[in-house]
Amino acid sequence: MPLYHNDDQQMLADAAQQFIADKGSVAHLREFRDKNCKDGFGHDLWREFGEMGFNGILVSEEEGGLGLGHQEAGIILKEIGRNLTPSPFLTTAIAGIEALNAGSKNLREKYVPGILAGETVLSLAIEEHSKHRPDHIAMSAARSGNGFKLNGAKKFVIHGGSSDMVIVAARTAGGVNDREGITLFAVDKDVAGMEINAVRLVDSAVAAHINFNDVEITADAVIGEVDQGADVLDRLLRAGRVGAAAEMVGVGQGAMDITVNYIKERKQFGRVIGEFQGLQHRMSHLYSEMQIADAAVLKAQQLLDEGSEKAELMISVAKAKVGKATNLSVREGVQMHGGVGMTDEYDIGLYMKRDRALSEFFGDASYHVQRVAQIYGY
């Protein structure tokens, strides 16, 4: 398959670009931030995402979705990134759906229609540390009657306070670092014993620290098999990582575009500053880094869609590369804006904040560089 978007994908990209720029622009982010919305995103827009069919990209056609893949999901995510749209799309329609796709028909019947309609929001309770360490799960799920009793704490649960269901990775057997013994659960909001402390993050998203104190859930909340959740978790992580990488490409390109436009307008020393070679060369270098990151992400999506065994490696390459490139883009962006880059009025700072959050989500560049070395066996 050639490594560019085919005609159908290009049509989707055009539609998504237009729609998200109209409805989910940076102005939309500012609106939700400034009214101090407790969810950090707009439910109306989420429903419109549903109407556009975006939420069903990874859902099979039999179940009412579009039956498409990660390349198409990435198209939407890139536009979300470019516009800094606050949205539960990545947690719900990408990572969440991927986990549900590995679960029972019952679970899918329970949640998927709401997701397709933009009524239901999912969040992911995986992390227990401030750095991404999904192979280190201590939270316990002890058998209790017909079901399980959850105890432990999770961090960095994006939209954790406003989701309808939380996907929780817990341990039904084994020690903290064991692969065997992990189980994934679909936990509905408002169950007794789930203590949610929502916190606003630097990028205005709202995440939660969640304490589970003897939370009782039934056996049909298990996603996949008991003790064998690591495979489902991997599937969720692959989708989440490549999805976060796609969103970051959008953030990096968006930041680059506004900076290029800015330096074409701003005059100092009697010239537009874009004429200075000191800035031009850095801008061109940045362009080249973003192009490479973009291709790496597309390659990872393609391999994942093909079910290739190389996907794992390339996903980490993609998240690592885009982590570095987008970080460069926002740093150069703020610097080249000069003083106004430090003001809230200019958008460039918002890009810098979103980059910081997204780079931690599903593992930062160092985590994924390290993983590349491990996959290569050194």
Added chain:
Amino acid sequence: MSDLENFRAETRAWLEANCPAEMRLPIKGEDDMCWGGRNFKFKNDAQKLWLDTMAQRGWTVPDWPKEYGGGGLNPAETKILKQEMASLKCRSPLSSFGIWMLGPALLHFGTEEQKKHYLPQIARGEIRWCQGYSEPGSGSDLVSLQTYGEDKGDHWVVNGQKVWTSYADKADWIFCLVRTDKNDKYKGISFLLFDMESEGVSTKPIKLISGNSPFCETFFDDVKVPKDQIVGELNRGWDVAKYLLGHEREMISGGGLSADMPSIGAAFAEVAELDPILRAEFAAFDVETLAFRAMSEKFMDELKAGKGHPAQPNMMKYAGTELNKKRHELIMAAGGSDALEWESEASNHGAKPRGWLRTKANSIEGGTSEIMLNVISKRILDLPGA
């Protein structure tokens, strides 16, 4: 099986049956490659056999039309052939400025007679070409070149000096930029082809920091060039030169990276274990390499579908050459004192340090990195005054 799957299977079987074992060993350096030409001395029989076998099939230039000595493959088939050659570690049968640079320019700008005459010779590796662009005063600012061709009716008489002419002393013919109108800086240059054995051509090697001297100063003293050896229109050689530079940049950018290259960290796993900082650098480099390779693939696919931005090769050249330099820095660091040996048998006559030093030219030859960044600023980002 689809046609392409059939093609892949047949290609693989054919390569397995026809590519000699010696031509599946890693290439040790420029000296180890097959350059062809009138005076080329093959390293061994396998090298000659491999060239002849591939040329017979048109696979030294798989995507050129058959009537010009090519294989007539479509883009998808060409990609498959490259992939299969990489996975079986088959060496490229022929390294040639004719293939990388002149051929594409002739295909685009040449007359039918020129194509029929020159292209099959290039495909079979019979004529070795060199590139006469740079002059002592004209490097990055190439259009300032002074070598002059005076119109004498049915021929030109060329006088001047070129510099950095790679392999001029080994080449059979030269493709050369010559001023044919002194009044117009851009529209006064023509693109001429001529035999290096013509009277009045002389060369003098330049020794490099690697100890090798692959290139020369080249002098033209009343050299007669027949009129039918011009490519493209009179005084419009700059168009041909730029087109060719696009291909040259593409070629240099891929240098050493596009092949099925193993992980640098895996290759130096023992060092990685000793030194965590180097290990991290290896891993970061492996990330860069795989990401660059994806970009390279994307660019090639887009190019073949006519979707690419025409200035993208500049970006590839910039990123690819900087990466290749970094790779050789890491190879030197990983090698430690062993990588310092300059002459011993064990070090293959200093292949590592010489290779490392050679790569420093990557970001200079075919246009410097700074010039690439200028072009991106101007033609892609549309920055003012660039």
